[in-house]
Amino acid sequence: MPLFSPARLLAIALCSGTLTLAAGAADKATTTAKPRASQAARADKPAAPGKRQAAGRTSHKAGASRSAPRGTPYGEREDAMRFADEVAQRQGLDAAWTRRMVGEAQQLPLVQKLMQPAPPGTRKNWTVYRSRFIDNLRINAGLRFWREHREALARAEREYGVPAGIIVGIIGVETIYGQQMGDFRVIDALATLSFDHPPEHPRVAERSAYFRGELEQLLSLAHKGGGDPRVPLGSFAGAMGLPQFMPSSAVRWAVDFDGDGRIDLRRSPADAIGSVASYFKAHGWQPGMPTHYPVTFDTSRLDLETLLVPDILPTFGVARFTALGALLEGPALTHTGPLALVELQNGDGPSSYVAGTENFYVITRYNQSSYYAMAVIELGRAVQEAGGGRP
C-alpha cells in the first residue's frame, strides 16, 4: 500500500523543483486528461486539446536555461481574478496566493496562434501525417530508448499488460523521447487557453472550460505540495513531460515507477513508461488484443455510410461488419469484440482503411485522433523491427 497518493508524490516533485510537473496524459478536450494531439493534431482531426505540441520547436532539455515566451499578465483581468477566487474557495487554497499566481500568468499570442483550428474543409492526409512521425530520426531514437529502458518497459508490460511497442510509440510521437517536451510555462499556456481560447474553434466554450479545469489542477497541486506553479514547462497546450500529460491526467494516472518516492514525468523515463501503461490500463487496454486488422471491401454490398457513422467507436461484430461489405481475413475472423471501420484520408487521393479494435480506441483516449493512434502503432512497430524484433 503506497505511503502517498499519486497527487502527493507529484506535489513533492513539483515542490522540489525537479518536476516541472509533467502531468497529464490524456487530454481530450472533452473528458479526461490526456494531453491531446501532439504535432500530429494539425494534419488530421482536431484532436483533443491537450496534446499538441508546438510544431517545429527544436529539442531542448528541461528548460531551466531557456526563456519561455512572454506576454501580458492576467493580473488586470477581472475574469481571471474571479476565476482565481473561485478556485481558491473550491480547492481550499490561500486566496491571495491564488490571485497572485493567476495574476502572474501571461497571455501568450503564440499559444492562441498554435491552437487555431485547421481551416474548414481541409482534407486530412495520412501519408503526410505519417511521414512526420515515422522517420529514421525517430526510429533510431526509439531504438535507443527501448534498449536503455528495456527493463522498465518489460515490467510495465507485465504489470499493466500494455506492450512495450505501444509505450515506445506514444513517447516517440509525443516528444521524440524527451527531445521536444515544450518550453512554454504551463501556467501561461493554460491561462491563455482558459481565458483567451481562439474563438474560431467550434467548441470554444467546452475547451475553455476544459483548460480552466486543468489550470485549477495545476494550482491545487502546487499549493498543496508547496510548489511553484510558475515553474513547470510544457507544450502550448499545457502538456508536460516525456508522455505529455495534462495536470489532471498526472494526478489520476501517473505513477512512481522507478521507486524513488516521487513522480517525475520529465526526468524519469521509468516514471513516464509506467504512467503511460497505467493510463492505458485505466482506459481499458486489453492485453493480447491486436489494435487493428486489414480490411478490404466487397463493393457489391458495401455500405460505407453505415460503416463510417460510428467513426472510431468500435460498434460492429465480425458478422455485421462483413455483411456491410467490409471483409476480414485470418485472425480477424475470430475476433470477438466490436470493430470500427477507421478511415484515414489521404488528401485528394483514395483513403486508407483498417478495422480498429477496442484497443485501437483506447489509444485514441490518449489523443482523440485515429491518425495519432495509427502513428503510435506504426512507430512502435518500426522501432521494434529496427531492433530485429527484440530491441
Ligand SMILES: [Ca+2]
Ligand atoms: Ca519516480
